[in-house]
Amino acid sequence: MRKLIVALLFLPLLGQAQKKAITLEDLYKKGTFRGEFVPADFGTRSSEINTDGLKDEAGKALGRASEVIVNAADTSLALIRIDAEPIYRHSSKAILYLYHRGTGNVTKLENEKVLHPTFSPDGSKVAYVKDNNLYIYDIASAKATAITTDGKWNFIINGNCDWVYEEEFSFTQAYQWSPKGNYLAYYRFDESQVKEYNMTIYNNGYNQDYRYKYPKAGDDNSKVEIHIYDVRNGRKVKADYAQGDIYIPRIKWTQDDSRLVIFWLNRHQDNLRLLLTEAASGKSSLLYEEKNKYYIDIHDDWYFLRDGKHFLFTSEKSGYNQIWLYSFDGKTQLQLSSGNYDVTEINAVDEINKRVYYQTAYPRPMDRNFFVADFSGKKSTALTTGTGWNRIVLNDKFTQFYDYRSDINTPQVVTLHSIIADKKGYRAQVIKTVNESSKLREKMAEYDLAKGEFIRIPNSKGDTLNSWILKPANFDPSRRYPVLFCNYGGPGSQQVANRFGAISFWHQLLAQKGFIVVSVDNSGTGYRGEEFKKKTYLQLGKLEIEDQIDAAKWFGNLPYVDKSRIGHWGWSFGGFMSSLAITKGADVFSAAIAVAPVTSWRFYDNIYTERYMRTPAENQKGYDDNAPMNFTNSIKGKYLIIHGTADDNVHFQNATQMITALVKSNVDFESAYYPNKNHGISGGPDNTSFHLWSKMTNWILENLGTEKK
Known part of the structure; x- marks a missing residue:
């Protein structure tokens, strides 16, 4: 009997031991944890074309x-x-x-x-x-019919963006039909004075030299004109606005077929003007102007209403990103949303019922909830509540919405809701549950997965930093674990989010290998108000890496952390942070992997870099005091730098110049380059993705862990 009781006591342990361990093949070959696509079907979708x-x-x-x-x-x-x-x-x-x-x-x-x-x-x-x-x-x-005829590669572009506008202003189609189609407004880029960057594309012969226009920090941009083409008579006019060293980050038609709004932005990106432009003549007048002591983010949350008298937009001018309603004559200026949280997206504007639907980083910066407000600015109602991440898709009549809800440990549940508006106010009512990610949940149940937790970490300046931590599923507080920081940290970004996928299955794999995995959103990250986001102005990297160092010291004092084995991993801006971690943070970080890192902001494009740093001529100290390549002699730990040779965004030049500095400082390091790969360094058929993630995983195990694959 005693033997039977002992055996029964061990049954749960045997069941747990039988759970699978995640493999790199699961992640980068088999797609084991791929989720289901659930379309928002309101019964009005047209039949698909095969x-x-x-x-x-x-x-x-x-x-x-x-x-x-x-x-x-x-x-x-x-x-x-x-x-x-x-x-x-x-x-x-x-x-x-x-x-x-x-x-x-x-x-x-x-x-x-x-x-x-x-x-x-x-x-x-x-x-x-x-x-x-x-x-x-x-x-x-x-x-x-050719509307333009002067287009030429690396000289003149019509109707399409140059490289830096596409990357940093987030649009590629540089033309817009007017509401009735009588006019076509389009961009003309003259990039003849923009400096060329060249890359070698490697092949089996003599290789190929690829050249394109890429304006680095401080250098000349394309000269941009906006032209308006009259489709009925073929007549063209050029929009009239103040020329100079400026940007035109958007054009948007009003609901009036004859009036275009041109967004004018100075090079420092701290003065935005909306110019109401007559399509027939190109003449413009000032509709709206906003100035900021730091910079202004460009977005698409601008709505010009059908009454031809009002427009609706989001702005950080109250200290948080909120929704405003203005009249064209400037007499009406209403703030429709409020509170010490950021509006993250306008989902829809219901002009008939005078309502705006939007999402907020509420109740915590890492959450997302769905709200509705009326045009009076007096009434705002939450249609979803609680912690978690709600992604919303509304129908055209604003009577129903799909809610794709998840949290950091739970795959999405998709529900269909109706929106009820009556004397009691606004509320949402569940119609049905559409999908619960059952297949993914069943697959996850086969594996030994850990649970993520949110924590707040103090820095040395009196702030607290939002963070998540993933401990091994079999966590033993009497052991001392290595820690890996997974960080991006760039302006306005967010990695500490209460949504499924913020902790990836690669993070889970590392936890199964005996790591504590953490992510810390440092100063400069988003959804905590303007001041927290913009405090890194003119000194990218300084406060950010100080926060990461503070967090590493905090973790190092925990009884279950081995402070001699704290590593840092990041990609792009995150690679910049990892390179700072192993240089400026050499006393606390013992290893770092930097993938496609910026190693000096002098090498990066001017729209992004100058938004936060101004030009090198204006801010030499800001550029040089936080460039990882200037601090290679501080390195004490292990460093792996990885780059794609055909990276058109963060150039391979960043890696070569960093390595030149490492050699000069006589620092041992490891490197990997991927021929003809861009900033994403990916590929299934050619095995690139599997090779890259295998290399990083094995390097982490060898340099921070106690276990080899």
């Missing part, structure tokens, strides 16, 4: 489409993009076909690949960019 059986005019099969764009004005027509070819991180060109769903006819619009195809609002025309020129194709006459 392109597999379609053939072109010569009878050749089109093959699988890269994208299908349905004509909103006439759903029998669609544009089909085939064989898409990436240009930079956010843009691509493809062969373009017009598909007549009723007849089955497929027409190739151009023999060459084109960018940014769109239907006109009335559905009668198609605009696109080819060879740096803008075209309009008339569907009825099957005729294409």
